[in-house]
Amino acid sequence: MSYVAPQYESKAFNCPHCSVLAQFHWAQAHHDISFHGIVAAKQVTEVFVAYCQHCQGKTIWLREKTEGRLVYPNLCIAPLPHAELPSVLAADYQEARAIVALSPRGAAALLRLIVQKLCKLLGEKGENINSDIANLVQKGLPQRVQQALDIVRVTGNNAVHPGSLDLKDDPEVARRLFALVNLIVENRIAEPKQIDELYQALPESSLAAIKRRDG
Numbered sequence: 535m536s537y538v539a540p541q542y543e544s545k546a547f548n549c550p551h552c553s554v555l556a557q558f559h560w561a562q563a564h565h566d567i568s569f570h571g572i573v574a575a576k577q578v579t580e581v582f583v584a585y586c587q588h589c590q591g592k593t594i595w596l597r598e599k600t601e602g603r604l605v606y607p608n609l610c611i612a613p614l615p616h617a618e619l620p621s622v623l624a625a626d627y628q629e630a631r632a633i634v635a636l637s638p639r640g641a642a643a644l645l646r647l648i649v650q651k652l653c654k655l656l657g658e659k660g661e662n663i664n665s666d667i668a669n670l671v672q673k674g675l676p677q678r679v680q681q682a683l684d685i686v687r688v689t690g691n692n693a694v695h696p697g698s699l700d701l702k703d704d705p706e707v708a709r710r711l712f713a714l715v716n717l718i719v720e721n722r723i724a725e726p727k728q729i730d731e732l733y734q735a736l737p738e739s740s741l742a743a744i745k746r747r748d749g
Contacts, residue, residue: 537712540593542590552605557588562581612641626647631712634712642708645715682717
């Protein structure tokens with residue numbers, strides 16, 4: 535839940551190789567660097583390599599004007615799925631992680647589909663996210679998760695029209711949607727499960743006393 539996405543010149547982020555939140559050492563590379571088929575283009579002014587201090591994995595960044603872009607590895611720059619994410623949604627989530635660097639719009643579309651399926655697993659129809667949100671709120675959905683679902687719904691309704699994808703679905707929007715999916719899973723699945731496990735672990739005498747109290 536504390537995932538830190540790789541960012542240009544950042545001293546610490548989750549490594550795309552080992553997924554550990556680690557310190558990174560940055561060094562400027564030669565302009566003609568060639569690594570795993572990646573060659574610095576002529577319009578690129580500088581090439582940098584950042585080394586993970588945990589696994590020693592390398593990330594290659596191209597700086598164009600004042601902005602840096604991660605070009606290697608072409609791996610996930612998104613958080614891992616929540617441990618309690620239903621297995622039927624795991625493949626969609628991992629596919630979104632796999633393509634987010636190359637197609638943030640495709641990843642965002644998959645993540646909205648995951649939210650729709652997640653609502654259905656939580657007892658809703660899964661046909662209209664707006665209606666599902668309203669029903670979940672009536673069942674006690676906290677405001678912060680309601681707002682998370684609304685962000686997904688509004689972004690989707692404003693972004694996607696028949697036969698088109700929103701050009702504004704950039705990597706930052708996709709990363710936000712990854713975080714929202716995990717937030718929903720944490721609140722609606724993981725937390726109730728943890729509370730139930732703690733409750734069931736109480737001594738029989740205590741459980742009996744609670745039942746008498748609630749009579």
